[in-house]
Structures are given as structure tokens and as C-alpha cells.
Amino acid sequence: MSPSTSNSALFDAVLFDLDGVVIDTTELHYRVWEEFSRDRGYAPTREELLATNGRRAGETLRAWFGTELSDEEVEALTNDRERAFHRLLAHEPVVAVPGVEAYLRSLRQAGVPWALGTSALAENAELALERVGLEDLFPVRVTSRDVTWGKPHPEVYLKAASALGVAPEACVVFEDAVAGLRAARAAGAACVAVATSFPRHVLAREKPDWLVKDFRDLPAALRPGGQGLMAPTGPHP
Numbered sequence: 001m002s003p004s005t006s007n008s009a010l011f012d013a014v015l016f017d018l019d020g021v022v023i024d025t026t027e028l029h030y031r032v033w034e035e036f037s038r039d040r041g042y043a044p045t046r047e048e049l050l051a052t053n054g055r056r057a058g059e060t061l062r063a064w065f066g067t068e069l070s071d072e073e074v075e076a077l078t079n080d081r082e083r084a085f086h087r088l089l090a091h092e093p094v095v096a097v098p099g100v101e102a103y104l105r106s107l108r109q110a111g112v113p114w115a116l117g118t119s120a121l122a123e124n125a126e127l128a129l130e131r132v133g134l135e136d137l138f139p140v141r142v143t144s145r146d147v148t149w150g151k152p153h154p155e156v157y158l159k160a161a162s163a164l165g166v167a168p169e170a171c172v173v174f175e176d177a178v179a180g181l182r183a184a185r186a187a188g189a190a191c192v193a194v195a196t197s198f199p200r201h202v203l204a205r206e207k208p209d210w211l212v213k214d215f216r217d218l219p220a221a222l223r224p225g226g227q228g229l230m231a232p233t234g235p236h237p
């Protein structure tokens with residue numbers, strides 16, 4: 001998909017979601033949600049499972065089990081759910097999204113900064129990166145413990161951009177979920193939809209600047225040294 005703006009626009013930094021963008025754990029999340037909910041008398045539809053992408057666990061819990069849940073009940077349920085996911089993540093086969101490691105190394109070689117912006121718990125983000133051998137390639141991370149609001153609120157990407165010392169408008173965000181694309185837009189960043197979790201036609205409705213299969217499918221504007229992505233050289237034009 002062509003961007004709504006010219007490919008000559010410069011991006012000073014790259015922001016990454018985690019699940020479905022860096023590591024392919026989407027089906028693990030669905031499995032945990034299905035088992036967790038079934039044990040508590042709720043059977044989510046496939047559409048409801050899709051809607052969990054990019055959403056904080058507490059928001060899903062209140063949507064499925066009642067808005068009257070207290071903060072303490074939500075916290076306890078969230079902890080149970082995240083422990084179940086942590087156990088699966090530690091033992092089930094997981095892989096990185098194709099091409100992401102090579103892309104990260106190309107950013108580092110070109111001097112383009114990047115950061116992680118995820119709704120995941122910090123410990124699960126750490127384990128996920130370790131499982132695919134990318135923990136050393138994400139020194140800058142913003143996780144659920146660093147934000148008050150979940151996606152589609154832009155807070156996670158605003159903080160990730162701030163951690164890099166770059167204006168959010170000078171960033172391009174890689175996202176696989178509708179809520180995440182909306183968060184990127186709300187932050188003022190350009191966005192790339194990665195079609196690993198949602199059907200392409202669903203992502204296309206969000207009007208991302210680009211829509212790609214994975215990191216092997218990137219246009220020149222998103223590659224270091226291309227017209228669109230360059231190391232910071234001062235204030236963004």
C-alpha cells in the first residue's frame with residue numbers, strides 16, 4: 001500500500017509492537033484466552049479473540065466478565081491469565097516474525113534508533129524476546145508497567161518516542177492490530193500494518209501508510225538508507 005504522503009518524508013526512528021510484529025505469539029495468546037475463559041464459563045468467539053490484539057488484559061476481562069469487576073478482581077484475574085501465558089511462552093515453540101532480526105540489524109548499522117512499545121507485561125516481553133534471541137536488540141522498551149492507558153490510546157508510542165528523544169511525528173510504527181494502528185495514528189506517527197494477526201482487508205480499513213506481509217516485504221521507503229528512513233540529523237523538517 002502506498003503511503004498517504006510522499007515517500008520523500010523522513011523518519012528519524014522506528015517503533016515496534018511486540019506480539020505479531022517481532023514474535024509470532026498470536027495463536028498462543030488466543031489459546032490462553034480460550035482456556036482461561038472456558039474455565040470461567042465464557043466461550044469467546046473468533047472475533048472476540050481477534051479484538052484482544054493490542055488490548056490490555058484488564059480491558060478484555062471487563063468486556064467479557066463484566067464492567068462491575070473491581071480493580072482488585074481485575075488485577076487477580078490478569079495475574080492468573082499472564083502466568084498461564086508465561087508458562088506456555090516458556091515451553092511452546094515460538095518464532096520471530098520473518099525478516100525482523102535482519103531489519104533490526106540494518107537499523108543499527110545505519111544508526112537509526114528504535115524502541116519497543118507493547119501492551120505486554122515487562123516479564124513476558126523479556127521472555128518473548130529471549131525465546132527468539134532478540135533480547136539484546138531491544139535496549140529501549142516501553143511495556144504495560146510504564147503506561148496508564150492501553151492501546152488505542154497513544155501513550156505507549158508517545159513514551160517510546162520520548163525515550164528515544166524523537167518527536168512521535170518523526171517515527172514510523174510497525175503494528176499488527178487495529179488498536180495498535182489507531183494508537184500510532186493518535187500519536188501522530190506513520191504506521192505500517194503487518195498482516196500476521198488480522199486479515200489484510202481489516203487492516204486496510206484502518207488506512208495504514210503501508211500494508212505488508214512481514215519484514216521481507218518492505219518498500220524502499222522503510223529500509224535504512226532509502227528516501228524515507230534515515231538516521232536523525234537534527235530537528236525533523
